[in-house]
Amino acid sequence: MLLSDITQTPAFMVESSMLQHEYDQIVAKMKALSTEVIPVIDQGCWAGVFQLFSNSFPSGKEMGLWFQDTPFFYEDTEIIDIKLPVKSSLVGVVDKNNKFIGIAETGKIVEQKRVICAKYKEVYEQHKHLDAVIDSAYDGILITDALGVVTRVNPAMSRFSGILENRFIGRHLTELFSQGVFKEPSITWKALQEKREVIGLQRYPTGQEHIVSAVPIIDEFGKVQGSVATVRDMTELARLREELNFVQKRSQEYQLEILKLRKQVLSDEVIAVSPKMVSVFDLAGRVADFDSTVLILGESGVGKEVLANFIHKNSRRSKGPFVKINCGALPADLLESELFGYEAGAFTGASRSGKKGLFEAAEGGMIFLDEIGEMSTSLQVKVLRVLQEQEFTRVGGVEPLQVNCRIIAATHRNLQERIQLGLFREDLYYRLYVVPIHIPPLRERHEDIPAMIQYFLNRYNQKHGIQKVIDSQVIHALKNYSWPGNVRQLSNLIERLVVTIFEPTILLHHLPEDVMTFEGPLARTVYHPAMPKGNFEDAIAATNPQMIEITESDNYNAFNLLERDLIIESLSRYGSIRKVGQALGVSHTTVIKKMKKYGITR
Numbered sequence: 001m002l003l004s005d006i007t008q009t010p011a012f013m014v015e016s017s018m019l020q021h022e023y024d025q026i027v028a029k030m031k032a033l034s035t036e037v038i039p040v041i042d043q044g045c046w047a048g049v050f051q052l053f054s055n056s057f058p059s060g061k062e063m064g065l066w067f068q069d070t071p072f073f074y075e076d077t078e079i080i081d082i083k084l085p086v087k088s089s090l091v092g093v094v095d096k097n098n099k100f101i102g103i104a105e106t107g108k109i110v111e112q113k114r115v116i117c118a119k120y121k122e123v124y125e126q127h128k129h130l131d132a133v134i135d136s137a138y139d140g141i142l143i144t145d146a147l148g149v150v151t152r153v154n155p156a157m158s159r160f161s162g163i164l165e166n167r168f169i170g171r172h173l174t175e176l177f178s179q180g181v182f183k184e185p186s187i188t189w190k191a192l193q194e195k196r197e198v199i200g201l202q203r204y205p206t207g208q209e210h211i212v213s214a215v216p217i218i219d220e221f222g223k224v225q226g227s228v229a230t231v232r233d234m235t236e237l238a239r240l241r242e243e244l245n246f247v248q249k250r251s252q253e254y255q256l257e258i259l260k261l262r263k264q265v266l267s268d269e270v271i272a273v274s275p276k277m278v279s280v281f282d283l284a285g286r287v288a289d290f291d292s293t294v295l296i297l298g299e300s301g302v303g304k305e306v307l308a309n310f311i312h313k314n315s316r317r318s319k320g321p322f323v324k325i326n327c328g329a330l331p332a333d334l335l336e337s338e339l340f341g342y343e344a345g346a347f348t349g350a351s352r353s354g355k356k357g358l359f360e361a362a363e364g365g366m367i368f369l370d371e372i373g374e375m376s377t378s379l380q381v382k383v384l385r386v387l388q389e390q391e392f393t394r395v396g397g398v399e400p401l402q403v404n405c406r407i408i409a410a411t412h413r414n415l416q417e418r419i420q421l422g423l424f425r426e427d428l429y430y431r432l433y434v435v436p437i438h439i440p441p442l443r444e445r446h447e448d449i450p451a452m453i454q455y456f457l458n459r460y461n462q463k464h465g466i467q468k469v470i471d472s473q474v475i476h477a478l479k480n481y482s483w484p485g486n487v488r489q490l491s492n493l494i495e496r497l498v499v500t501i502f503e504p505t506i507l508l509h510h511l512p513e514d515v516m517t518f519e520g521p522l523a524r525t526v527y528h529p530a531m532p533k534g535n536f537e538d539a540i541a542a543t544n545p546q547m548i549e550i551t552e553s554d555n556y557n558a559f560n561l562l563e564r565d566l567i568i569e570s571l572s573r574y575g576s577i578r579k580v581g582q583a584l585g586v587s588h589t590t591v592i593k594k595m596k597k598y599g600i601t602r
């Protein structure tokens with residue numbers, strides 16, 4: 001605010017020369033106008049003030065005094081800059097030529113100063129707040145004055161452009177372009193010139209691409225006051241979009257994979273929990289769609305037929321037939337006519353019309369040659385021909401017949417050993433060994449056992465219309481067992497338990513002795529007598545750390561020590577060997593054996 005804003009024209013004023021000869025008249029006029037102070041000028045210029053002191057004298061006579069040293073200020077002086085005279089209540093206001101134009105009361109100046117200071121404080125606070133907002137904005141912000149000179153940039157702007165704030169401030173937008181700070185002519189400059197919002201892409205020395213939206217600031221009179229540009233980092237957005245696309249794509253892939261797995265696992269009713277079996281089924285799932293020959297290897301009862309079935313169901317041939325034959329179950333002649341069929345009258349007892357073989361029956365589908373290691377070498381030649389030329393001749397026939405079927409073979413034998421013994425043809429071996437899949441024995445994948453127990457329990461409960469449950473200690477013991485007969489043995493045992501046990505819960509002592517007391521070299525878990533019964537996994541969780549897992553590679557002594565301590569503690573807790581046996585889930589003879597082993601006396 002300028003001094004001219006509060007300047008007043010006095011009621012009247014006098015020339016300094018007048019004071020000398022018309023003193024009384026001036027005093028009378030001041031009294032009449034109730035004016036105590038009037039300006040005194042000297043040829044139109046400020047000369048001071050004349051002040052009336054009406055009641056100051058005992059005589060009652062009015063006195064006037066001329067103060068020549070009263071200060072004056074120029075009309076365009078900022079009020080906030082004025083240093084007020086201590087005594088005077090008036091200051092003169094003059095123009096550039098020192099011509100007197102009015103007076104300003106010091107009281108008013110003080111008041112205005114106070115108002116301005118309060119406003120300034122308010123504006124300062126707002127400014128600070130605005131500064132914080134601008135500085136913390138994720139987008140870059142660039143502000144210019146009306147001419148296009150940068151007055152403000154925020155840290156994001158410096159970060160995006162790689163240019164420090166002080167290189168922006170005070171520079172004209174066109175200068176920044178010519179210095180290479182902007183790789184393209186300034187969008188903000190265009191907005192200022194065209195007095196409209198302009199949006200465009202701008203690159204900075206960092207090489208990053210940004211989208212800039214620049215708006216001119218126009219006052220109420222339509223005059224451009226400056227501009228504000230917001231700058232958004234497109235590189236970051238593009239990266240985030242790419243990341244999002246990637247994540248979405250992966251998630252779709254996972255969904256498909258899960259759907260596929262679910263379809264495979266659920267529809268085929270196969271259990272695969274252990275990493276080993278998961279990868280077996282994963283490989284089988286991947287090769288299912290191709291017509292390559294698959295050779296399934298593994299001990300008896302591990303699930304070779306289950307896997308062959310799985311491949312068929314998940315293949316393009318799933319609508320075609322799936323023909324199975326156990327090559328070890330039939331004598332060579334019979335197997336030949338079963339596989340390849342025979343012509344009418346091919347041998348004594350042969351049907352008159354001849355008979356189609358299993359290869360013909362498998363047309364358009366798959367044939368599963370189980371126990372191929374048992375096949376005679378003469379028959380192996382015929383199978384080799386099918387594999388190489390997709391043709392064969394029926395027994396007693398001469399015409400080759402074409403066949404379109406995929407071959408999956410399986411064996412529990414070591415075929416290389418059989419090749420050495422001259423029992424298996426090497427050429428057939430390599431023809432079969434296109435995609436070998438080895439199914440590990442059950443003892444090498446204990447993680448599958450609890451799920452399998454549950455699966456077979458459900459299956460046999462349903463089959464026999466009963467509702468048996470299995471105690472967690474049984475699950476533990478079964479998990480610990482070596483399963484020489486693999487999954488088939490486990491399946492048979494569960495069925496036997498379901499149908500032979502009278503009680504609703506299958507308990508540890510219901511198990512065959514060899515299973516119950518089995519002490520194989522595999523991971524063993526020692527049960528504390530306090531171990532709760534019920535869900536097996538819960539039991540494990542609940543008993544930690546009382547339950548200790550000791551693997552073959554661990555220190556076996558530790559196991560013995562623990563077992564010994566467990567028996568001693570149980571004896572003191574339960575008193576009798578029989579009760580200890582019950583608590584530990586073993587027979588009392590086992591407890592006695594262990595006591596002897598560890599030299600424990602009662």
Ligand SMILES: Nc1ncnc2c1ncn2[C@@H]1O[C@H](COP(=O)(O)OP(=O)(O)OP(=O)(O)O)[C@@H](O)[C@H]1O
Binds near residue numbers: 272303307412
């Ligand atoms: N992963 C599994 N999920 C569910 N059941 C299984 C699994 N593996 C095997 N079984 C079951 O175990 C039993 C034996 O399986 P399968 O006949 O496939 O074994 P195999 O290896 O072909 O035996 P063999 O060599 O004696 O012919 C079957 O009852 C089968 O249902």
